[in-house]
Structure formats: C-alpha cells, structure tokens
Amino acid sequence: MISIMTSFRTFRFTFLFAFLVFCNSCKNETQKATEPSSEKIQSWENSAAVKDSVKNILFYGNSLTAGYGLDSDEAFPALIQQKLDSLNLDYKVINAGLSGETTAGGLGRLDWILKQPVSIFILELGANDGLRGVPLDETRKNLQSIIDKVRQKDPETNIILAGMQLPPNIGREYTAEFKEIYPSLAEKNDLYLIPFLLEDVAGKPDLNQGDGIHPTAEGQKIVARNVWEILREVISE
Incomplete structure (x- = not known):
C-alpha cells in the first residue's frame, strides 16, 4: 500500500511539473504573438552593440x-x-527600415533610434506619404524635423537623403x-542626395515583385548601386 501511495505521489508530482512547464511554454508563445515588433527591436539593439572603432551607417526608411x-x-x-x-x-x-512607415511615424520613433551613435544617416522616407495622399507640406515638415533632430543629436553625422518619385x-x-521636395531639402540643409533611389528599377516588371512597387532581389542590387554612388563619396571624405 505504501508503495502504491509513493508511486502515486511521484506520478502526481511529475504530472504537475510537466503541466507547469507546458503552461509556461504557452505563456511564452502567447507573449511572442502579442509582441510582433520584439524581434525587430532586438535586431536593432544587437546591431548597435559594435566595437568603438566601427562607425555606424544607419538606414532609416520604410x-x-x-x-x-x-x-x-x-x-x-x-x-x-x-x-x-x-x-x-x-x-x-x-x-x-520599417514596412508601412510614413514620415510622421519615422519622426515619432527617431529619438529611440538615435540613442546609438550614428556616423552616416541615410534617410529614405516619404513614399508612403505620397501613396496615401498626405499633404506635401506635412511630408516636407516631417522630413525637415528628422534632419534637425539628427543634427541636434550629433552635428558631425553625415546625412544622405534618398530622393523618391511617385507613379504618374x-x-x-x-x-x-x-x-521636388527632396532636392530642395538637400539644398536647404546642405545634404548629400541620391537623386532617385529606384533609378533603373521603378516601372520595370522584371525588377519588381508582383505588387509593382517593391524591388526583387535583382532590383535591390541596382538600388544598392544607386546608394553606393553617393555613399562612397561620403566615406572617401
């Protein structure tokens, strides 16, 4: 009888332990599901943890x-x-970069992003404003505010503005x-300018995904080339 009771207690303890482990696992999975941006945030934090000798180039866009x-x-x-x-x-x-980001959204999360040192800041925002019909004055004002905040944080940070265009x-x-927003802001603030980020990519079906907006892997290679043409000038200086 004592043996049976001991076995029962052992079984009950094992069952309860397994149940608690299972519940804890479920809790963790639920937490992950309700925090979709946690992986993105962790990725940025890991990227910022670099050696002091390495300079950060921050791509800020959509x-x-x-x-x-x-x-x-x-x-x-x-x-x-x-x-x-x-x-x-x-x-x-x-x-x-954050999918769906507007200039207003970019301005809103900028303070957190600038907690890390940035040597070169590449600003690629505005396309979603245009596609949503946001008033142009608002887009211009938000981009200017982003530029101002970056310079207030560190006047030595080089800013590259990525020019964008909209479908006709x-x-x-x-x-x-x-x-016209982009070249005018670049001139006003003495910024480096990528005339059109999607040069030689926009409007070409074979270089864009099915939505006709986002570049394919091959299209991204051309975009990288457009960026490098300006970025190498900044680095060489």
Whole structure:
C-alpha cells in the first residue's frame, strides 16, 4: 500500500511539473504573438552593440529599406554591408527600415533610434506619404524635423537623403511637387542626395515583385548601386 501511495505521489508530482512547464511554454508563445515588433527591436539593439572603432551607417526608411518580400540579406542595406566588408572598411550597417512607415511615424520613433551613435544617416522616407495622399507640406515638415533632430543629436553625422518619385497616376501636379521636395531639402540643409533611389528599377516588371512597387532581389542590387554612388563619396571624405 505504501508503495502504491509513493508511486502515486511521484506520478502526481511529475504530472504537475510537466503541466507547469507546458503552461509556461504557452505563456511564452502567447507573449511572442502579442509582441510582433520584439524581434525587430532586438535586431536593432544587437546591431548597435559594435566595437568603438566601427562607425555606424544607419538606414532609416520604410519597406524599401526593410527589404519587403525578401530575405534580410537581399535588402540593399545588407548588400552595402557586403560592399563595405569587401573593401575592409570599418563600418557597421544598421537596417532601421520599417514596412508601412510614413514620415510622421519615422519622426515619432527617431529619438529611440538615435540613442546609438550614428556616423552616416541615410534617410529614405516619404513614399508612403505620397501613396496615401498626405499633404506635401506635412511630408516636407516631417522630413525637415528628422534632419534637425539628427543634427541636434550629433552635428558631425553625415546625412544622405534618398530622393523618391511617385507613379504618374496619382496626379501630375502632386507628383511633380512631391519629387521636388527632396532636392530642395538637400539644398536647404546642405545634404548629400541620391537623386532617385529606384533609378533603373521603378516601372520595370522584371525588377519588381508582383505588387509593382517593391524591388526583387535583382532590383535591390541596382538600388544598392544607386546608394553606393553617393555613399562612397561620403566615406572617401
């Protein structure tokens, strides 16, 4: 009888232990499901933890920068890192691209992003504003505020502004004024300018995914080339 009771206690303890482990696992999985941005945040934090001798190049943008629909190593910031590594240049690329990001959203999360030192800040925002018909004055104001905050944080940070254009079906006057935002801001603030980030990619079906907006892996290679044309000038100086 004592043997039976001992076996029962052992079984009950084992069962309760297994149940608690299972519940804890479920809790962890639920927490992961309710915090979809935690992996993205952790990735940025890990990217920022680099040696003091390495300078950070921060790509701040939307789904184009994030590499929507592709593996992370196919996005143009990752291709830039490969280029830098091949030249033995001590720079660390941080991809802070966020799909769906607008200039207002970018301005809102900027303080957190700038907690890390940034040597070169590449600003790629505005396309989602245009696609949503955001007033142009608002887009311009938000981009200017981002530029101001970056310089207030560190006047030595070099800023590269990535120029964007919109499809003509949105409206001739709106698209023309939108296109002009970037060179005018670059001139006003004495910034480096990528005239059009998607040069030789936009409008070409074989270089874009099914949505006709986001570049394929091959398209990203061309985007990386467009970025490198300007970035190498900054690095060489």
